[in-house]
Amino acid sequence: MKNIFLILLMSFYVSIASASDGDLWKKSTLNEIVTRGSLQVCLDTGYLPFEMRDKKGRIVGFDVDIAKSMANAMNVKLDIRNTAWDGIIPALLTSKCDIIMSGMTITAQRNLKVNFVDPYIVIGQTVLISPKLKGIVKSYKDLNDPKYTIATRLGVTGEFVTKKYMSKAKLNLLETESAAVLEVINGKADAFVYDMPFNAIYASQNKGKIVHLDHVFTYEPLAWAIRKGDPDFMNFLNNYLAQVKGDGTYNKIYHKWFETDNWMSTIQ
Structure with missing residues (x-):
């Protein structure tokens, strides 16, 4: 009888855990991105060489190329949403975008409102x-x-x-x-x-x-910001960052925007 009770109890907890995992996946921003078919990125143009407009009015830059690479890795389209800096965190928190990729410095004050992925570059x-x-x-x-x-x-x-x-x-x-x-x-x-x-x-x-x-x-580590309570998306982003830093993708994009000035003649 005890063995039967133990088996039923274990089955009960497994079913709860499975249901919980399923609910987390449904609520995950990563699942929303994949289902929607687009990665919505908030940024604020004008911060050379991270995000700016070229002579044709297109938004380009270091952050943009990283975002393009990320969208390709997800097999979705990139949807850039140019957002004024003073409203960029509110835009994220009200789900007007999935992530902030805009040269944002990690600070304690900002961290009270959003979660930061591992830093992708350090400046000052x-x-x-x-x-x-x-x-x-x-x-x-x-x-x-x-x-x-x-x-x-x-x-x-x-x-x-x-x-x-x-x-x-x-x-x-x-x-x-x-x-x-x-x-x-x-x-x-x-x-x-x-x-x-x-x-x-x-x-x-x-x-x-x-x-x-x-x-x-x-000392200013810059990082991508996401909404709190989303470990699934955080896990993906940290792993993605480690991957592109390890396979040469990050270095190629960094070289383009920080180690050469060929792009300067193309911007407004």
Whole structure:
């Protein structure tokens, strides 16, 4: 009798576990993507070389090529959804996209709202300064002075680190990185704090108009963001990232956008 009871009890738990696994799969974003036949990606164009528009108006960049590779691996179409930065996390949380692939830095504050996949690249902040300050301002530390005005984009890491490390300086926040860096070019700000890749590219395109202090002074892992409570999708994404980093796909895309400048002539 005890053996029969034990068998029935085990069968009961197995059936519950199977039903639970089935429910999890139905709720998984990965299942939704496969069933729908498209991967919906939220990003915000204007962040060179991660996502921007080319001269034909198409959205291109490092993140875009990674997203294309991911969609191909899923055997689905890629559906890019250009989304303003201040609304990109709300868009994810309200299921307007499946994933954020937009050069997003992992922060504790953001992690309260979303889950992050393993970092796919690590960058940091650098400073662009007015040529008139060359030799005078040698580090971000020198900008921590009320006589200086620093411009950066609203809501990004540049804003957070400026407030933290250069709190004595005046802060000018703008809606886009392009508008913010133009404040320095036009003499309305002394410096621009932003991510190293953007600053390096911008400085190379505007020699004589701006000076790049290229020492990275923060550690910023960038990662894809997904909704909480989805271990199935998280598992796929981490395994996908490990695969493309191991088989050379990632290195090929990285080389295209970070180690050559052939693409610069094709963007707006």
